[in-house]
Amino acid sequence: MTDFFGREIERLKRKDSYRWLRGMEGATGPRMQVDGREVIVLCSSNYLGLANHPRLKTAAIEATDRLGVCSAASRLIAGNNELYRMLEERLAAFKGRGAALVYSTGYMANLGVISALVKEGDVVYTDALSHASIIDGCRLSRAAVKIFPHNDLDALKDLLKSDKGFRRKLIVVDGVYSMEGDLAPLPDLTKLAKSYDALLMLDDAHGTGVLGEDGGGTLEHFGLKGSDAVDIEIGTLGKALGSFGAYVVGSRDLREYLINRSRSFIFTCALAPSALAAAIAALEVLQQEPGHRQQLWANVRHFREGLYRLGLSAEPSVTHILPVMTYERQRTMELCERLLELGIFCQGIRPPTVPPGTCRLRFTVTAEHTRADLDQALGAIEKSFREVALL
Template sequence: MSKILDEYLTENLQELKDNGLYNEINVVEGANGPEITIEGEKMINLSSNNYLGLATDETLKTVAKEAIDSHGVGAGAVRTINGTLDLHVELENKLAEFKGTEAAVAFQSGFNCNMAAIQAVMNKEDAILSDELNHASIIDGCRLSRAKIIRVNHSDMDDLRKKAKEAVESGLYKKVMYITDGVFSMDGDVALLPEIVEIAKEFDLITYVDDAHGSGVMGKGAGTVKHFGLQNDIDLQMGTLSKAIGVVGGYVAGSQDLIDYLKVAARPFLFSTSLTPGDTRAITEAVQMLMDSTELHDRLWENGDYLKKGLKELGFDIGNSETPITPCIIGDEKTTQQFSSRLMEEGVYAKSIVFPTVPKGTGRVRNMPTAAHTKEMLDEALRIYEKVGRELNVIS
């Protein structure tokens, strides 16, 4: 190894460890369900994004196996050569129906969606107004576009209106976009989409909503945009297929012209092999399940409300979440790491989230109750939270 690289890695790894910022990766032995096994120990799992429990659903496993038998294990090419299977077309039609748009296009991941769509639509002659708490994939997509990035205070509509006015009236930019998460994954709060749309119409902003944590969760499952009835007002709806949908991949939904354009301009679509047949068929089935019934959605919210109430009554700071995402905000990074480790030792897997994922001094353990958790599991988790919280003086 290069000496200079070796020194760089050693120095930076040690600094992360000294400051409680080094993330230990745990290996799950078996399926990622409401309970998981790590190093032979079974734990209640409160760190999965598998909101609806679909990652282990028997119907989805069956249709995935059938698709492998009929279409193989891989698509075999990029979409623009001969990697577009009939299964991909079926999925994209179903996604458009689900999101209430003219069309949709599927990508290999939600991260890829933001890398693809933002830089395809925006360029160095444009400006992007971006909420300060947007996901890393949004930030990277904005950087790749080479557009001027203008940071907007989190969910601050006065700041958005002021900066939109300045950007548009400056005459410096051909296009101006406002981009936001639909549901913010670290705090569980929801974007103020009605107010955002009002400002966007006033200044002719392009609107982009990353609904990775809203699809399957908000709007009776159809997402944050549909929750507010704004599917005709948001230009680009992006979402993941790996969280509530339970599989892998991502999508962008919008007008037919937008989707046609992304299929010729979005680099991950052009240069990456498409979703596998098994995954594609399972995603389509999962979306249909959400369109047919709200049972899983309703159970998710019931469990989320139950856990929130229990943690709040114990005295934990759970922030201002408006969704099942439930942070326990500890603050100090080292204490946060210690808190998470003790939960694991007692039988609850709730991963610590520290800088740079969240600002310094706001370390938290983020809880993600799912539709698959039982009340007995949640009661046991609350018992352990109380024990560890008192032991570490997080609660009195």
């Protein structure tokens, strides 16, 4: 029976779809060891460089000393330690909403929120490029799932118009699309959701901490922070905020509803105190040290202009996620390996993460990269892309 594993692995290798884990060593940062080689990392989500910030580390160590390593129960049993309340109050204030609820991961938040909001007899609409956790949440819900082409609000409107007889309608979108780096057209989307009486849910995993004057995310970028433009917003603590975990923000009623109805919230162990304390410190750093965000955007500009000078485009990105199309699986992975030889780590992205024929190298710039790092990366990109005639 277990022959199946080996056969499937061989099949994946033949299709250039095989995935394996790389060995990362060293402190999370712009330079690390990958499979024993020192490289510049251009594919992490440590956008502001907070993962190794002294204030986050001190907060995590103090929380561990004081409260222990593990919360040792689900939140509804005995795991709701004192740091949760503080973090949720600060997250709600940071997003300008009535309440926040912390989840264990963004993946679990999407699964548990979507499946709690819609069920059989309801309908959920989502973008063709939505994150896998949104798609999985939609599937789990047993609601009818309708996918509209990326950012095509006319197509969404047609669906909303023609769909009759569903009890509840939910629209779920990303704020910043994780593989494209472009934004959801939120101002128009909020109007559309309201006029068709649909709930609107935003996943701002990549916008939070990065977009908006105060790092409030995609809603702040569009001047919608603190409004009820979206009914539900989720985000992760494991990207720009440099910690681990995730959250949902919205109304107080939403929070209570999820505590009672969201299975991925209810049936899992509470986060470690260190993760909660680090996230609290991250929110303080975000407010008190805007220089990280400014540096990130300066780096994004420098890298984007460098790509452009080489004749490469990161379209449709308008953010720190800069995809360069390489199209075919084999070439993408060859380029990834070649870049590693040249001292640059950018993981190749293939289906099912992106649609077939749209493989890419998805570069993510962080505040901690130096100009020299970025210039070295651009040099390596030029060399490797020339070798495979993509330049």
